[in-house]
Amino acid sequence: MADIKLAFVIQRPPYKSETSTLGFTHAISYQVVEMLLEDGQNVIPTVCLVGEGVLNLIKDQKAMENYGVTSVESHGKNSLLVDLDMLVCKEDMERFGLAEDRLLDAEDMGADKKLQIVPYAEIQKVLEDSNHLLFF
Amino acid sequence: MADIKLAFVIQRPPYKSETSTLGFTHAISYQVVEMLLEDGQNVIPTVCLVGEGVLNLIKDQKAMENYGVTSVESHGKNSLLVDLDMLVCKEDMERFGLAEDRLLDAEDMGADKKLQIVPYAEIQKVLEDSNHLLFF
Amino acid sequence: MKLGVFVNDYKSTVETVERLTAEKLGLIFIQNGVFHAALKENGKPSPLLDKTGNLYALSEDLATRGLTAADVDSRVKVVTYSDVVDLIFNDYEKLAWL
Amino acid sequence: MKLGVFVNDYKSTVETVERLTAEKLGLIFIQNGVFHAALKENGKPSPLLDKTGNLYALSEDLATRGLTAADVDSRVKVVTYSDVVDLIFNDYEKLAWL
Amino acid sequence: MGVLTLACFSSLVGSKSLDFTLKLAKTAADKGHTVNLWLSSNGTMIGKAHQKHLKDYSHAEKPVRELLEKGVQICECEACALARGIQKPEAIEGVQWNAMHWYLAKIYSSDRVLHVGGE
Amino acid sequence: MGVLTLACFSSLVGSKSLDFTLKLAKTAADKGHTVNLWLSSNGTMIGKAHQKHLKDYSHAEKPVRELLEKGVQICECEACALARGIQKPEAIEGVQWNAMHWYLAKIYSSDRVLHVGGE
Numbered sequence: 160m161a162d163i164k165l166a167f168v169i170q171r172p173p174y175k176s177e178t179s180t181l182g183f184t185h186a187i188s189y190q191v192v193e194m195l196l197e198d199g200q201n202v203i204p205t206v207c208l209v210g211e212g213v214l215n216l217i218k219d220q221k222a223m224e225n226y227g228v229t230s231v232e233s234h235g236k237n238s239l240l241v242d243l244d245m246l247v248c249k250e251d252m253e254r255f256g257l258a259e260d261r262l263l264d265a266e267d268m269g270a271d272k273k274l275q276i277v278p279y280a281e282i283q284k285v286l287e288d289s290n291h292l293l294f295f
Numbered sequence: 296m297a298d299i300k301l302a303f304v305i306q307r308p309p310y311k312s313e314t315s316t317l318g319f320t321h322a323i324s325y326q327v328v329e330m331l332l333e334d335g336q337n338v339i340p341t342v343c344l345v346g347e348g349v350l351n352l353i354k355d356q357k358a359m360e361n362y363g364v365t366s367v368e369s370h371g372k373n374s375l376l377v378d379l380d381m382l383v384c385k386e387d388m389e390r391f392g393l394a395e396d397r398l399l400d401a402e403d404m405g406a407d408k409k410l411q412i413v414p415y416a417e418i419q420k421v422l423e424d425s426n427h428l429l430f431f
Numbered sequence: 432m433k434l435g436v437f438v439n440d441y442k443s444t445v446e447t448v449e450r451l452t453a454e455k456l457g458l459i460f461i462q463n464g465v466f467h468a469a470l471k472e473n474g475k476p477s478p479l480l481d482k483t484g485n486l487y488a489l490s491e492d493l494a495t496r497g498l499t500a501a502d503v504d505s506r507v508k509v510v511t512y513s514d515v516v517d518l519i520f521n522d523y524e525k526l527a528w529l
Numbered sequence: 530m531k532l533g534v535f536v537n538d539y540k541s542t543v544e545t546v547e548r549l550t551a552e553k554l555g556l557i558f559i560q561n562g563v564f565h566a567a568l569k570e571n572g573k574p575s576p577l578l579d580k581t582g583n584l585y586a587l588s589e590d591l592a593t594r595g596l597t598a599a600d601v602d603s604r605v606k607v608v609t610y611s612d613v614v615d616l617i618f619n620d621y622e623k624l625a626w627l
Numbered sequence: 628m629g630v631l632t633l634a635c636f637s638s639l640v641g642s643k644s645l646d647f648t649l650k651l652a653k654t655a656a657d658k659g660h661t662v663n664l665w666l667s668s669n670g671t672m673i674g675k676a677h678q679k680h681l682k683d684y685s686h687a688e689k690p691v692r693e694l695l696e697k698g699v700q701i702c703e704c705e706a707c708a709l710a711r712g713i714q715k716p717e718a719i720e721g722v723q724w725n726a727m728h729w730y731l732a733k734i735y736s737s738d739r740v741l742h743v744g745g746e
Numbered sequence: 747m748g749v750l751t752l753a754c755f756s757s758l759v760g761s762k763s764l765d766f767t768l769k770l771a772k773t774a775a776d777k778g779h780t781v782n783l784w785l786s787s788n789g790t791m792i793g794k795a796h797q798k799h800l801k802d803y804s805h806a807e808k809p810v811r812e813l814l815e816k817g818v819q820i821c822e823c824e825a826c827a828l829a830r831g832i833q834k835p836e837a838i839e840g841v842q843w844n845a846m847h848w849y850l851a852k853i854y855s856s857d858r859v860l861h862v863g864g865e
Contacts, residue, residue: 163854168625171443171863172441172463172547172790173496174746175641178864180683182757185786188846202850203861211441217497224489226646232497249861261497277510283550286536287530291859292625292630294545298737304527306447308539308561308743309594312865313668314745316802321667324727331732336732346447347539348566353595361589362765365802368595374771392569397595417489419452427684427740428527429634430447437741439644443541462643492643493649512654519662519739520629526741535765535860560762589769590762610773617858618748618779624860638757638788642865658771661856669757669788675831683842684829710803712794712836746865 165288182295183234236265302425318431319370372401435523438464469502481502533621536562555583568602629738636745638669665730666703750855755864757788785822828849
């Protein structure tokens with residue numbers, strides 16, 4: 160099998176621990192994994208945001224200004240920029256009263272990808288289609 | 296004022312982090328604090344166990360056997376041995392279905408003190424009588 | 432007692448806070464605790480906001496999470512670090528971090 | 530899918546587990562997750578025990594917390610580290626840590 | 628002006644509790660209050676010198692040195708540090724090492740105590 | 747016999763997640779499986795040599811050396827370690843330092859993956 164699919168499920172809120180940031184950075188590293196693999200071997204991550212994890216995506220985070228650290232938002236934008244599929248649970252957005260326009264996008268960086276707000280059932284499908292699951 | 300009363304409130308379960316262990320060890324250190332204080336100055340801690348914190352007190356913990364670390368139970372017994380008042384929330388015991396005989400005592404070590412199982416209202420009184428509160 | 436409670440998390444803190452009583456109780460929302468001040472879960476404000484009239488949220492921690500004063504429930508006062516120091520010394524005698 | 534879920538905490542994990550579905554689902558209670566297998570809160574067993582017939586609790590983590598096989602709900606099988614390795618390779622294809 | 632004793636049990640990296648504690652300590656000291664800071668558990672990671680400042684991670688060495696210059700007394704739990712492989716020669720100069728009774732003694736003469744618990 | 751890749755993001759001291767991971771790695775290796783272990787976040791504290799073994803705290807140096815002897819490949823996240831002030835010369839010999847793609851590459855050829863998240 161040449162392609163391995165991984166589901167990166169980010170379920171914790173931002174800035175409580177570094178877990179959600181590390182979820183993004185680990186997913187982004189798929190870009191350079193070919194260095195350690197044979198030709199034709201691929202790792203394909205999908206990032207899924209569920210539960211309090213959706214709170215990581217609120218835009219205009221001022222973490223650098225206030226605490227001198229890269230915001231989780233930046234990591235989310237970088238993930239779009241490297242063409243990762245990012246699925247956001249619709250039910251959890253509604254539960255927290257978050258409209259789509261409150262969430263980050265990476266248009267300003269020239270990213271083609273956008274966040275995909277989907278029912279939980281589609282995230283469940285990603286979990287089923289993936290070879291391995293990584294819950295952050 | 297010669298006496299300062301402190302409430303050490305342990306509210307987290309055992310072994311998830313080292314927090315509950317450190318609650319006990321910090322309380323126990325009242326024994327040697329006189330080295331750093333003037334004559335007649337005293338620090339008097341009361342340890343209160345509430346919520347999931349009561350789970351720290353279940354006896355016969357095999358942490359040393361299984362993981363090579365001192366059990367939280369030992370720290371609880373040491374606290375009784377140095378004559379700390381330890382108040383356990385009755386409502387939380389009932390909620391978790393824990394009978395009194397499931398909890399540690401330090402009779403075998405010659406301690407005079409025993410756990411005091413009390414309604415939450417009495418713990419609230421300790422919080423009010425204390426000069427400072429330390430939630431672990 | 433005059434008790435100032437620092438609420439630093441969103442989900443795990445409700446139970447303990449619900450139980451606490453004080454003649455004067457203040458809730459200071461910091462870190463992910465600020466979500467209590469700004470989110471309406473299933474359309475309802477956090478139950479903690481009914482607990483007392485003395486509610487504060489740290490502006491830097493709101494901004495860090497992409498939240499603004501406009502998101503904050505009208506009962507909650509947005510404060511700075513300097514305000515927090517004054518609350519500690521002037522308004523509350525005992526403090527708790529939950 | 531055949532999914533083995535490691536439940537390592539007591540309170541914070543219920544919501545995510547409730548949502549997961551799998552053709553074959555196993556719940557492996559470790560660390561403070563073992564309280565799900567042993568405590569009856571307000572007289573009721575943990576709702577997670579109704580989620581599947583494949584329930585396991587790690588014996589060393591029960592013993593570390595002062596719990597014995599007698600405390601464990603009859604639906605839950607008490608297992609060793611060696612059993613857990615076999616569950617991983619023989620019974621489940623995907624694993625989750627919650 | 629009063630005396631504020633702070634404790635922090637949270638780790639430097641990831642959690643923002645230690646960042647919060649350092650900012651609060653600085654603000655209180657700038658306002659003229661006397662501040663003490665006790666570090667225990669993963670909070671003892673703060674006392675280690677030579678932490679590389681990467682943009683993704685909180686960085687405490689500079690704020691810790693600033694606090695020491697302002698006269699804030701900072702002490703870390705010796706056992707917690709040793710258990711993490713941090714040796715005394717690696718510590719930031721001026722950060723004290725002691726046991727838990729240091730904290731209780733500081734509390735004794737404090738007007739306010741804020742105990743920032745662990746993860 | 748299969749290949750199991752484990753990751754651990756939890757800190758050594760206090761949390762028992764890292765203890766669990768090390769025990770599971772040992773048990774799987776003893777049963778003849780191939781085991782890889784990726785350490786990130788506070789888990790990188792494991793790789794530091796000279797951790798004092800105090801009875802109150804978990805101690806990883808001995809189990810880590812045992813795993814290395816059994817042929818378990820262990821690698822820690824370089825950035826996470828540096829941000830905590832851990833330098834390469836302080837690491838336990840045999841523990842690799844690399845970036846996150848090491849972990850993804852190990853996953854590629856694994857039968858099973860258990861990702862033990864952070865605190």
